[in-house]
Amino acid sequence: MSDRYAVIGNPVAHSKSPAIHAEFARATGQDIDYGRIEAPLDGFAEAIARFRAAGGKGCNVTLPFKHEAFRIAGQLSERARLARAVNTLRFADSFGDNTDGIGLVRDLVDNMGVALAGKSLLVLGAGGAAQGVVGALLAAGCARLVIANRTLPKAHALAARFPGVAARAYDALAGERFDVVVNATSAGLAGESPSLPARILDRESVAYDMVYGRDTPFLAQARAVGARAVDGLGMLVEQAAESFFVWRGVRPATRPVLAKLRGS
Ligand code: ATR
Numbered sequence: 001m002s003d004r005y006a007v008i009g010n011p012v013a014h015s016k017s018p019a020i021h022a023e024f025a026r027a028t029g030q031d032i033d034y035g036r037i038e039a040p041l042d043g044f045a046e047a048i049a050r051f052r053a054a055g056g057k058g059c060n061v062t063l064p065f066k067h068e069a070f071r072i073a074g075q076l077s078e079r080a081r082l083a084r085a086v087n088t089l090r091f092a093d094s095f096g097d098n099t100d101g102i103g104l105v106r107d108l109v110d111n112m113g114v115a116l117a118g119k120s121l122l123v124l125g126a127g128g129a130a131q132g133v134v135g136a137l138l139a140a141g142c143a144r145l146v147i148a149n150r151t152l153p154k155a156h157a158l159a160a161r162f163p164g165v166a167a168r169a170y171d172a173l174a175g176e177r178f179d180v181v182v183n184a185t186s187a188g189l190a191g192e193s194p195s196l197p198a199r200i201l202d203r204e205s206v207a208y209d210m211v212y213g214r215d216t217p218f219l220a221q222a223r224a225v226g227a228r229a230v231d232g233l234g235m236l237v238e239q240a241a242e243s244f245f246v247w248r249g250v251r252p253a254t255r256p257v258l259a260k261l262r263g264s
Contacts, residue, residue: 001055002031002032002033003031003032003033003057004032004033004034004035004051004054004055004056004057005021005032005033005034005035005056005057005058005059005060005247006034006035006036006037006051006056006059006060007034007035007036007037007059007060007061007062008036008037008038008039008044008047008048008051008059008060008061008062008065009036009038009039009061009062009063009064009065010038010039010040010041010063010064010065011038012036012037012038012062013036013038015036015062016236016261017034017036017060017062017236017240018034018035018036019261020236020237020240020257020261021034021240021244022034023252023256023257023260024240024241024244024252024257027252027253027256027257028244028248028250028252030244030248030250032247032248037051037059039065041064044065044068044069045068045072048069048072048089052091056091057090057091057092057247058088058089058090058091058092058246058247059088059089060087060088060089060240060243061086061087061088061089062087063128066085066086066087066098066128066132067084067085067128069085069086069087069089069096070083070084070085070086070096072096073086073089073094073095073096074093074094074095074096075093075094075095075096076095076096076097077095077096077097077098079097079098079099079101079102079135079136080096080097080098082098082134082135082161083098083100083101083131083132083133083135084131085098085100085128085131085132086098087099087100087132087239087243088242088243088246088247090246090247095246097243097246098132099238099239099240099242099243099246100129100132100133100136100235100239101132101133101134101135101136101137101139102136102238102239102242103235103236103237103238103239103240103241103242104133104136104137104182104208104210104232104235104238104239105133105136105137105139105140106238106241106242106254107208107232107234107235107237107238108140108180108206108208109140110238111234111238111254111255111258112206112228112230112234114180114206116137116140116141116142116180117140117141117142117143118141118142118143119142119143119144119179119180120142120143120144120145120146120177120178120179120180121137121142121144121145121146121178121179121180121181121182122145122146122147122148122173122176122178122180122181122182122200123137123145123146123147123148123182123184124148124149124170124181124182124183124184124185124194124196124218125147125149125183125184125185125186125194126147126149126151126154126155126157126158126167127154127184127185127186129184129185129186129210130147130149130158130184130185131158132184133182133184133210134147134158134161134162134165135162137182138162138164138165142180144164144166145162145164145165145166146165146166146167146168146173146176146178147159147165147166147167147168148167148168148169148170148172148173148194149167149169149170149185150169150170150185150194152167152168152169155167155168155169170194170195170196170197171195171197173196173197173200174197175197175199176197176200177199177200177201177202177205178200178201178205179204179205179206180205180206180207180208181200181201181205181206181207181208181222182208182210183207183208183209183210183211183216183218184210186211187216187217187218188209188211188214188216188217188218188219189211189214191216191217192217193216193217193218193221194218196218196221198225199225201221201222201225201227202225202226202227203225203226203227204227205222205225205227205228206227206228206229206230207219207221207222207223207227207228207229207230208229208230208231208232209229209230209231209232210232210235211231211232212231212232212233212235212236213231213233214231215231216231219231233258233261233262234254234258237254237257237258237261238254241254
């Protein structure tokens with residue numbers, strides 16, 4: 001029988017993870033079966049226990065359960081500890097990892113050819129999505145990282161966890177310019193955008209929205225000033241590849257899968 005994995009979240013019906021992992025398995029010759037499990041909002045631990053008892057080997061964890069997964073993991077990777085969130089569980093050794101940050105960095109650096117070393121970076125948002133990526137962006141060697149959030153105390157609280165990271169309100173960004181701006185807010189899902197001062201982006205900048213599958217107002221705003229604008233589909237594929245590696249010890253090629261998902 002194939003080794004079983006799944007993505008667990010709520011909602012999870014539209015997750016692309018099963019299709020991505022099916023492609024990885026086919027390309028690497030790994031015999032896995034990857035499904036999706038929608039857990040009740042108050043039933044995450046039970047859903048995990050049930051899947052494990054039924055022979056599951058591990059799972060990806062998505063919204064809103066990444067913090068709960070962090071709490072139930074028996075041992076944690078350093079990057080999960082930094083993120084205080086887990087998106088990958090391996091049941092055999094009760095290991096919790098977080099592959100979101102490295103997924104973003106690989107998409108920027110390897111897929112888009114954006115060097116992060118020495119660059120000035122702005123992260124918009126201070127919720128779970130932002131928490132998951134700040135450590136990896138710092139590890140990629142950026143010269144400066146600023147976190148901006150609508151609710152300023154949350155930006156301060158997140159920045160305080162990382163040495164050298166500054167926090168700002170959006171309007172306090174006026175007069176600044178960044179090489180890379182990562183939108184880690186959920187504003188795009190509601191067709192909204194953080195209200196950013198003009199000129200924080202220019203033609204040399206990269207605007208990255210972690211939301212995927214839709215053109216957000218943030219990306220439209222970035223394109224209007226000539227910046228390079230990209231959605232988070234590549235991050236989704238890269239975090240999946242890293243999870244696949246955690247489970248199987250095999251690193252799948254990501255570009256063919258990303259190209260297929262983009263329909264090119
Ligand atoms: P996630 O896990 O997706 O990060 P979250 O923890 O609820 O979800 O955080 C959502 C983030 O998007 C927050 O940074 C939130 O800003 P606040 O902390 O000020 O609430 C941000 N956000 C959501 N909608 C927004 C909007 N319309 N404009 C600006 N920021 C928004």
